[in-house]
Amino acid sequence: MDMVNVKVNGTPLSVPKDYTVLEAAREAGYDIPTLCFLKDINEIGACRMCVAEVKGARSLVASCVYPVNEGMEISTNTPRIQKARKMTLEMLLSVHDRKCLTCKRNGSCELQTLCNELGVDDTETYAGDVPEAQVDESTLHLIRDNSKCILCRRCVAACQNQYVSVIGTNGRGFDTHIGCSFERPLSEVACVSCGQCIVSCPTGALTERDQCQEVLDALNDPEKFVVVQTAPSIRAALGECFGMPIGTNVEGKMVAALRRLGFDRVFDTDFGADLTIMEEANEFIERVQNGGVLPMITSCSPGWVKFCEHYYPDLLPHVSSCKSPQQMTGAIIKTWFAQKNNIDPKNIVVVSIMPCTAKKFEVQRDNQDGAGPGIEDVDIALTTRELARLINLAKINFARLPDEQFDPILGVGTGAAVIFGATGGVMEAALRTAADVLEGKSLDAIEYTEVRGTQGIKEAVYHVGGMDVKVAAVSGLKNANEILAKIRSGEADYQFIEIMCCPGGCVNGGGQPIQPASVRNFTDIKALRAKALYDEDKNLPLRKSHENPEVQALYKEYLGKPGSHKAHELLHTTYVPRKRF
Amino acid sequence: MQKRISNLPFQGTKEQEEKLREIIARHKGEPGAVMPTLHEAQEVYGYLPIEVQTMIADGLGVPLEEVFGVSTFYSQFSLTPKGKYNVSICLGTACYVKGAAAVLDKLTELLGIQPEECTPDGKFSLTACRCVGACGLAPVLTINDDVYGRMTPEEVEGVLAKYSV
Numbered sequence: 001m002d003m004v005n006v007k008v009n010g011t012p013l014s015v016p017k018d019y020t021v022l023e024a025a026r027e028a029g030y031d032i033p034t035l036c037f038l039k040d041i042n043e044i045g046a047c048r049m050c051v052a053e054v055k056g057a058r059s060l061v062a063s064c065v066y067p068v069n070e071g072m073e074i075s076t077n078t079p080r081i082q083k084a085r086k087m088t089l090e091m092l093l094s095v096h097d098r099k100c101l102t103c104k105r106n107g108s109c110e111l112q113t114l115c116n117e118l119g120v121d122d123t124e125t126y127a128g129d130v131p132e133a134q135v136d137e138s139t140l141h142l143i144r145d146n147s148k149c150i151l152c153r154r155c156v157a158a159c160q161n162q163y164v165s166v167i168g169t170n171g172r173g174f175d176t177h178i179g180c181s182f183e184r185p186l187s188e189v190a191c192v193s194c195g196q197c198i199v200s201c202p203t204g205a206l207t208e209r210d211q212c213q214e215v216l217d218a219l220n221d222p223e224k225f226v227v228v229q230t231a232p233s234i235r236a237a238l239g240e241c242f243g244m245p246i247g248t249n250v251e252g253k254m255v256a257a258l259r260r261l262g263f264d265r266v267f268d269t270d271f272g273a274d275l276t277i278m279e280e281a282n283e284f285i286e287r288v289q290n291g292g293v294l295p296m297i298t299s300c301s302p303g304w305v306k307f308c309e310h311y312y313p314d315l316l317p318h319v320s321s322c323k324s325p326q327q328m329t330g331a332i333i334k335t336w337f338a339q340k341n342n343i344d345p346k347n348i349v350v351v352s353i354m355p356c357t358a359k360k361f362e363v364q365r366d367n368q369d370g371a372g373p374g375i376e377d378v379d380i381a382l383t384t385r386e387l388a389r390l391i392n393l394a395k396i397n398f399a400r401l402p403d404e405q406f407d408p409i410l411g412v413g414t415g416a417a418v419i420f421g422a423t424g425g426v427m428e429a430a431l432r433t434a435a436d437v438l439e440g441k442s443l444d445a446i447e448y449t450e451v452r453g454t455q456g457i458k459e460a461v462y463h464v465g466g467m468d469v470k471v472a473a474v475s476g477l478k479n480a481n482e483i484l485a486k487i488r489s490g491e492a493d494y495q496f497i498e499i500m501c502c503p504g505g506c507v508n509g510g511g512q513p514i515q516p517a518s519v520r521n522f523t524d525i526k527a528l529r530a531k532a533l534y535d536e537d538k539n540l541p542l543r544k545s546h547e548n549p550e551v552q553a554l555y556k557e558y559l560g561k562p563g564s565h566k567a568h569e570l571l572h573t574t575y576v577p578r579k580r581f
Numbered sequence: 582m583q584k585r586i587s588n589l590p591f592q593g594t595k596e597q598e599e600k601l602r603e604i605i606a607r608h609k610g611e612p613g614a615v616m617p618t619l620h621e622a623q624e625v626y627g628y629l630p631i632e633v634q635t636m637i638a639d640g641l642g643v644p645l646e647e648v649f650g651v652s653t654f655y656s657q658f659s660l661t662p663k664g665k666y667n668v669s670i671c672l673g674t675a676c677y678v679k680g681a682a683a684v685l686d687k688l689t690e691l692l693g694i695q696p697e698e699c700t701p702d703g704k705f706s707l708t709a710c711r712c713v714g715a716c717g718l719a720p721v722l723t724i725n726d727d728v729y730g731r732m733t734p735e736e737v738e739g740v741l742a743k744y745s746v
Contacts, residue, residue: 160644165644165646166644167646168647169650170649170653172653175583181634181645182631182634183583183586189645580639581635581645
């Protein structure tokens with residue numbers, strides 16, 4: 001690697017020549033504050049928070065985008081810089097709704113943190129006109145409050161990175177604001193509900209639609225039997241909300257917390273993930289044997305499904321008809337579980353804890369009511385962040401909780417289900433089962449490492465049951481778009497594709513704990529969270545979905561076999577083309 | 582001020598659509614194709630409604646929001662149609678101090694529309710413009726290519742009456 005010699009605050013050091021001033025300063029032990037900068041996603045040098053002095057430069061430079069060169073002398077903390085940064089913050093505050101105490105991001109707001117760290121002591125320095133604030137509450141998954149927006153454009157870049165681009169900068173000058181085309185509400189444009197904008201937002205301008213109160217109301221209703229299920233990736237991220245290191249697996253404490261919140265049963269969506277594999281592997285084998293539409297694409301990710309409906313409606317026949325694990329688990333709770341326990345499904349409230357804001361959209365989709373018309377498979381989908389809020393509200397000391405186990409009869413998940421939370425996990429889980437089924441024996445080689453890792457597109461060819469299966473595991477809709485375009489043009493020759501909406505899969509979902517850019521820019525969060533899942537998989541006695549004893553019991557007692565009429569009624573669904581513009 | 586968006590029904594013709602398709606085809610693939618395409622599209626339609634911007638976005642392979650963002654950034658792009666008669670009142674410094682604001686108030690009252698809007702029958706549109714270079718005649722009103730100088734609110738009704746057909 002070519003290196004250059006620079007000085008940061010007088011200290012000489014050698015750094016790679018493609019470094020920015022920001023990276024060089026970090027290497028030297030100095031953090032430069034940023035607001036608009038999100039590495040690889042939003043590198044526009046717009047907010048002027050990260051200014052630094054470079055000897056000989058005409059003015060202060062935006063360190064996030066300013067490249068180093070040989071002999072450069074950088075200062076990161078002069079009075080001139082401090083004055084500039086403070087002024088930037090004071091000007092932002094002059095048009096910012098400063099109701100911090102009641103803001104969802106109180107304590108995790110990057111603007112608040114910077115004001116605190118950089119000694120802003122007057123919010124009225126530039127008091128004057130404030131633009132008329134717009135609040136968009138049109139969708140099921142998020143609220144946009146422009147009075148908290150600082151126009152950093154991180155959300156716009158995140159949306160663009162998902163190849164969706166339904167939000168952008170409208171107007172000019174003082175009227176500049178984030179919005180949709182023709183100022184339409186978000187619900188009327190082709191938003192896929194992924195929530196990547198929310199986790200990119202430094203302030204409280206973008207938040208999930210909070211449904212905690214609905215859950216509390218259900219828990220406090222003696223008529224209701226309230227059941228909770230948690231997605232595989234929650235255990236790998238929830239701990240961050242309580243100050244634990246990224247990648248801490250908190251499965252046991254999470255279960256204990258949910259039980260203390262008063263849920264009547266604490267179930268594992270991993271059960272539904274194993275069930276999904278049973279149905280999906282069966283569907284895949286059927287498609288292969290009966291000349292069905294190939295490649296088959298997974299359907300677990302509701303953001304991806306909605307993307308396909310809006311942007312590639314012609315490819316919907318490729319999408320597996322399987323409901324997502326969340327919906328499958330809900331459907332089984334309100335049928336098999338309800339019958340076994342003599343509970344009227346109308347009195348059951350299924351709450352799911354998901355890494356995902358699109359799940360809030362998914363629960364109200366058509367054809368997601370396996371127990372009968374009007375009985376939704378899942379009633380309320382909460383994000384990881386909302387669960388943390390519930391735990392805080394109940395003043396449960398999370399760190400001191402014991403480790404507890406999920407409840408039967410939907411409480412067992414195999415290693416195959418656990419890895420659903422990471423990109424490539426569904427593919428690997430499906431291959432573990434499909435290979436056993438097609439070979440007619442239990443295989444020992446079950447680690448499909450080629451589809452692991454956080455790259456956006458992973459491809460492999462596996463020899464399964466006497467045939468070569470070409471697979472791809474794709475995460476992030478920009479990458480999905482690349483693959484879909486190839487399918488549309490006939491260039492692609494895959495048989496089976498996993499697509500996850502969010503880059504890195506569910507561990508990096510739009511409902512996961514928000515890490516500030518200062519962490520996100522220098523840490524591979526999705527890799528750390530995914531590692532927690534693969535580690536759990538490695539240590540579980542059961543690592544193949546079809547070995548899940550509860551899933552076996554379900555088929556034996558209730559569904560018959562995968563792909564049966566009953567299974568289709570409860571566990572499969574349909575899709576609808578939606579408009580793009 | 583935020584740009585006004587027309588909610589009048591789109592009345593584009595087949596000929597206009599053909600012209601737009603030709604414009605899009607000509608600019609497709611160019612770097613920065615959105616600006617010139619919007620320019621020429623506005624020459625064809627007089628304004629840039631959602632129907633036109635959607636065709637541009639679809640044709641150029643650019644997100645609609647990006648096209649809309651550009652159309653709201655530059656003042657020369659209009660999101661409202663022009664009427665058969667475009668009434669333009671100068672609010673430049675000279676006209677303003679000579680009472681153009683009162684003339685504008687009278688216009689909005691009589692036409693029932695705000696600046697950057699068009700009457701539902703498509704007859705009149707109203708624009709508040711900057712200096713037209715006839716400060717000696719302040720305040721100045723133009724209707725299409727006709728110029729009316731030293732306007733007073735009382736004279737507005739009589740001037741508009743000349744454009745009854």
